[in-house]
Amino acid sequence: MSQKKTVYIGPFIQCKTLTDLDICPNGMIGVDEGGRIAFVLRDERGRKIPEGDGWEDAKIVRIQDHGFFFPGFIDTHIHAPQYPNAGIFGKSTLLDWLNTYTFPLESSFADLATASRIYNRVVARTLSHGTTTACYYATVHVPATNLLADICQTRGQRAFVGRVCMHEMSPEYYRDESVETALRDSKACIEHVRKIDPEFDLVTPIITPRFALSCNTESLAALGKLHRELDLPAQTHISENPRECDLVRDLFPESKSYADVYESAGLLTPKMILAHAIHLTEEETALIRARDAKISHCPASNTALTSGRAKVRKMLNAGLNLGLGTDVSGGYTSSILAEAREAVFVSRHVAMDEGDEAKLSVEEALYLATRGGAKVVGLEDRIGGFEVGKMWDAQMIGLEAVGPETTELDQSAGPVEVFGKETWDDLVAKWVYTGDDRSTTAVWVGGRLVHAKEGFRL
Known part of the structure; x- marks a missing residue:
């Protein structure tokens, strides 16, 4: 199924090895019409979307507030x-x-x-x-x-x-x-x-x-x-x-x-x-x-x-x-x-x-x-990470920021609360130990949006 080229901008996290996480606080990942990752840029600040091959007209998806992209x-x-x-x-x-x-x-x-x-x-x-x-x-x-x-x-x-x-x-x-x-x-x-x-x-x-x-x-x-x-x-x-x-x-x-x-x-x-x-x-x-x-x-x-x-x-x-x-x-x-x-x-x-x-x-x-x-499942060459050539099987994780003056609980918010002092390793641990489907903002399979929380906008 052909889709529009899409560029995903924001933090992304993936497993590098069994024991090491690859944490990129500012990234840019381009996904082609076939749902495959075409490029991965590791520092989005100051970078422009690559020119040529139609990328200048690509759809842009950005991380909203606190959060990150993670493999499906x-x-x-x-x-x-x-x-x-x-x-x-x-x-x-x-x-x-x-x-x-x-x-x-x-x-x-x-x-x-x-x-x-x-x-x-x-x-x-x-x-x-x-x-x-x-x-x-x-x-x-x-x-x-x-x-x-x-x-x-x-x-x-x-x-x-x-x-x-x-x-x-x-x-x-x-x-x-x-x-x-x-x-x-x-x-x-x-x-x-x-x-x-x-x-x-x-x-x-x-x-x-x-x-x-x-x-x-x-x-x-x-x-x-x-x-x-x-x-x-x-x-x-x-x-x-x-x-x-x-x-x-x-x-x-x-x-x-x-x-x-x-x-x-x-x-x-x-x-x-x-x-x-x-x-x-x-x-x-x-x-x-x-x-x-x-x-x-x-x-x-x-x-x-x-x-x-x-x-x-x-x-x-x-x-x-x-x-x-x-x-x-x-x-x-x-x-x-x-x-x-x-x-x-x-x-x-x-x-x-x-x-x-x-x-x-x-x-x-x-x-x-x-x-x-x-x-x-025998698909390690196609899924599981964010390398060029792999399919964009991914999820957008959203974490809830707790402001300095916030004292009341937002009933619509997810369970992972960010107070501002956490490291990226802390945020991942919080997500694993306290997160649930309310933390999952959107999900893609082969570049196709297959799930999104109410209110999510591309």
Whole structure:
């Protein structure tokens, strides 16, 4: 989609490395008609917009008041149909929660009116939180899964959309009839995405065995074959809950480990996203690293369902690539900013047992939310930062200034308050720890404005 050239002027912040932020207090970023970054100037003061190639007629977008541009968030693991249940998990652990809350809700997506209402809502909500890319699990239903792909395409969110494959360990009213029907229906959803987005510029199909317990050796092997033949990404769960891990050992006695179940099926590849990975053994970690499979860390869900505390520092030190996932509705929030906060806090609980090295910093959590997530979804050359050639997947963050005479609370203001003495590092920390969607002024995907707060003007 061709758009007008646009120049974004003001502070911008991005993750330079896992531990370092690149903070530019005065910047200018030019985005071409195709939504790609054409130039980055690091000191806007005294500079003019480059002449030639139509830049003199470009649209200008400036940071309003206090704030900055930041790369869009990447949610590497979210169950779109579970959105109405966000925050509802009771006292359940994983397997009880699936039967009590999840399967009954997901089965209702046989009704397209239900699917349309919920899918439109979850895509709009995640965009409002600055999520420019999301890896969605859908349901077993082909029409509803195709509808989710259509909604992502229409609303402009970069998305991986996967029809869930499952015919074991689930109610008879909600499962695939057979391995053959699972493959047939998965192929139908893949072909639908090819039809609406032939080059997968915005929406990409993703092969989605729910988890090992939902499948068997035959079905996993069939999906592994499809994964390799079509060279499409895949996503599933691994080592989320101790009871789940025990059941996998019982049901797959021929496999050396949970990770080996996927390895034997040909699913453990660089294009596989493994959610949770809380209870990995050292051997499994080494195998995942050797195969370059990716990890989605979902700290809010892991805590809510008392699944465990993922040892993120150990995984990073072992060379694994990690991103963040909200795992709605095991996770209570569809905000990756909140997930970054949860990642820091969970790491501090791990540190209480294992020492301070286990702690994640604000910078590291933001890296997982952006560049780390980009690697997990295989788009590190296209998104995650503000380098020339990358897509303008970005959010404008607005922070509320508290004047010297201000004593009353502005009810319409966002939660991040700036009193004037904060450094840029302080402002970023305040945003991570106290911010929410009210801090997200506007969001772009591939240069297209896909969300804006009321009152925002270009």
